[in-house]
Amino acid sequence: MLELLPPLNDHNLPWMDTIHPIVVHFVISMALIAFVFDVIGVVWRKPPLFEVSFWNLLFATGAIFVAIIFGQVEAGLAAPYGAARNILDIHTTIGWSLAGVLSLLSGWRYVLRSRDPETLPLSFLGAGSVVSALICVQVVLGDKLIWTYGLHTVKVVAAMREGLI
Amino acid sequence: MLFALAYSPQQPTIEQIAQELGSNGLPYSLPIHPNLVHLTIGLFVIAIAFDVVGAFYPLEKRVFRFLALPITRGGFHDVGWYNLLACCLVTFLTVAAGFYEMLTAVPLPGVKSTFGLGGMTTMLWHGVGGVLVLAVIVAMTVWRGFQRYAWRRDMGRQVQWIYLAVGIVMFAVIGLHGTLGAQLAAEFGVHIAADQLLQAGADLHTALP
Numbered sequence: 001m002l003e004l005l006p007p008l009n010d011h012n013l014p015w016m017d018t019i020h021p022i023v024v025h026f027v028i029s030m031a032l033i034a035f036v037f038d039v040i041g042v043v044w045r046k047p048p049l050f051e052v053s054f055w056n057l058l059f060a061t062g063a064i065f066v067a068i069i070f071g072q073v074e075a076g077l078a079a080p081y082g083a084a085r086n087i088l089d090i091h092t093t094i095g096w097s098l099a100g101v102l103s104l105l106s107g108w109r110y111v112l113r114s115r116d117p118e119t120l121p122l123s124f125l126g127a128g129s130v131v132s133a134l135i136c137v138q139v140v141l142g143d144k145l146i147w148t149y150g151l152h153t154v155k156v157v158a159a160m161r162e163g164l165i
Numbered sequence: 166m167l168f169a170l171a172y173s174p175q176q177p178t179i180e181q182i183a184q185e186l187g188s189n190g191l192p193y194s195l196p197i198h199p200n201l202v203h204l205t206i207g208l209f210v211i212a213i214a215f216d217v218v219g220a221f222y223p224l225e226k227r228v229f230r231f232l233a234l235p236i237t238r239g240g241f242h243d244v245g246w247y248n249l250l251a252c253c254l255v256t257f258l259t260v261a262a263g264f265y266e267m268l269t270a271v272p273l274p275g276v277k278s279t280f281g282l283g284g285m286t287t288m289l290w291h292g293v294g295g296v297l298v299l300a301v302i303v304a305m306t307v308w309r310g311f312q313r314y315a316w317r318r319d320m321g322r323q324v325q326w327i328y329l330a331v332g333i334v335m336f337a338v339i340g341l342h343g344t345l346g347a348q349l350a351a352e353f354g355v356h357i358a359a360d361q362l363l364q365a366g367a368d369l370h371t372a373l374p
Contacts, residue, residue, distance in 0.1 A: 016279070017347055029207025033251055051240040052247045059211060082374050114235070139203075143195045146350065149373060150359030153351045155273060165369045 012077050012157045020074050023067040024142070030060035031102065031135055035128040038120060047118040054113050061106040064099045071095060074152065081165045084149035091141040098138060101131055179269060188365075188372070189358040190269050196356045198266050201259035202346065206339060208252035209302065213332035216245030216324045242323040246313050253306040260299045267292055272353035273364055280345075284353045291345040298342055301335060 006014040034056040041049035071092070080088045105127060112124060150156040159165050179190075186192055218225065219241035229236045272284025282290070308328060317323050354360025362372045 011351060017344070017351060021347075022343075025203045025207040026211065028203040030211060032204070033208060033248065036251070037247065048240075048243050049247065051237075052244045055215065055240070055244045056211065056248070081369065084373075139200060140195065143200065147189060147195050147199075147356060148358045150354065150357040153354060153357055153360055154276075155354050155357075155360040155363050159363050159369070164363075 008077065010154045010157060011152050012079065012160070013074065013152060014077075018074055018152050020067060020070040021142075021146070023063060023070055026063040027060050027067050027098075027102075028135060028139060030056040030063065032132055034060065035125075035132045038125055038128055042120055042122075042125060050113070050117060050120055054109055054117075057102070057106055057109055061099075061102040064095075064102055068095055068099055078145070078151040079157075079160050080145070080149065080151060081160075082149070084145060084151060087141055087144050087149075088151075091138065091145065094134065094138045094141065098131075098134060101134065105131055179271060182269070186269060187358070188362050189356045190271055190361060191266065191356055196262075196266050198259060198262040199346070199350070201255060201262055202343070204255045205252055205259045205302075206343065208248045208255065209339065210336065212245050212248035212252060213329065213336070215241045215248070216332070217329055219245060220322050220324060220326070220329060222321070238321055239323075242313070245324065246309060249302075249306050249309055253302050256299050256302050260295050263295055264292065266356060270349070270355045271361070272349065272355055273360060276353055278348045278352050280348070282348075284349070284355075287345055287349055287353065288355075291342065291349060294342045294345065298335075298339060301338075305331065305335075 008014060009016070011017060034053040037049040037053040037056070041047060041053065075088055075092060078088065108124065108127070112120065145151050146153070156165070179186075187194060189196070219238055222238040222241065226236070267288055270288060272288065274284075276284060278284075278287055280287075305328070309324070312324055312328065317325075349355040350357060354364065359369060359373055362369060
């Protein structure tokens with residue numbers, strides 16, 4: 001059965017380069033900018049920005065599921081070592097949780113927008129700040145996997161195949 | 166004669182501060198540029214994408230009616246404008262952080278990228294390309310602003326077709342440019358602690374427990 005799988009390259013991937021970090025551009029930037037625009041919209045009383053936030057949040061919510069799919073495949077091929085194993089576990093747990101949290105936030109936002117697109121309760125801003133903080137934690141964990149532990153980099157994959165790590 | 170003329174610095178200038186840098190070649194543990202890149206790319210792509218959706222509004226409104234999702238054309242174009250404006254502002258920081266981190270970058274020696282380029286060549290393309298991408302983003306933001314507030318302020322479709330075409334061409338340019346940046350990390354090990362430690366001959370069992 002194993003020979004049916006595509007061969008892995010020097011990044012230990014069946015495709016050219018890691019896709020998960022590309023997809024998360026859209027989760028991170030859309031979710032964070034949605035919160036920023038919500039804050040500006042409330043502080044400067046600019047309701048059109050609430051519409052911009054809504055679409056960004058909706059897009060982030062869609063993108064996180066794609067990010068998780070690629071994240072799971074690439075995590076499975078990452079061969080984490082040392083503390084990276086633990087970090088990858090936490091990153092996976094927060095990642096799945098964020099999919100639920102962002103879906104709930106989007107659902108709540110959909111209801112708020114349907115009732116009155118011109119106002120935003122402070123409780124939503126509060127929830128947005130918590131979710132933004134969670135995303136920042138998640139980004140730091142993901143950063144450690146690549147920038148400290150070098151998962152899926154050519155050098156680390158080569159060392160792994162030589163049995164050095 | 167040729168050898169005498171060739172550029173051959175006695176000692177790389179990074180040696181002057183090497184003692185103050187961590188194993189990733191930075192005075193802090195995680196690089197900043199790749200994180201700001203999330204914002205630049207995400208905001209630019211979604212800005213153009215929503216202007217495309219706004220431009221094709223007459224075709225989509227029947228679909229959205231089935232989705233119980235009230236929409237306005239102006240709302241889509243608002244996403245296109247404000248996301249691009251945010252992208253324009255944040256990209257100055259992205260490029261600034263990139264140049265700072267490139268000054269202390271040491272690509273792994275003897276590596277050729279998937280594109281067949283060496284580390285220094287890849288950094289030069291990525292550095293010059295980054296400034297050019299910033300210039301285009303700034304120009305497109307000004308262009309977008311004129312369309313929104315002057316030339317097309319009373320029109321339903323807030324953007325010119327040529328603007329959308331330039332935006333989609335920029336997707337390809339940014340994709341290529343981002344691939345060079347990704348190669349600097351994944352292939353040349355720039356600012357990746359594990360790669361640099363392995364290159365220095367360290368045992369990761371003890372260096373990165």
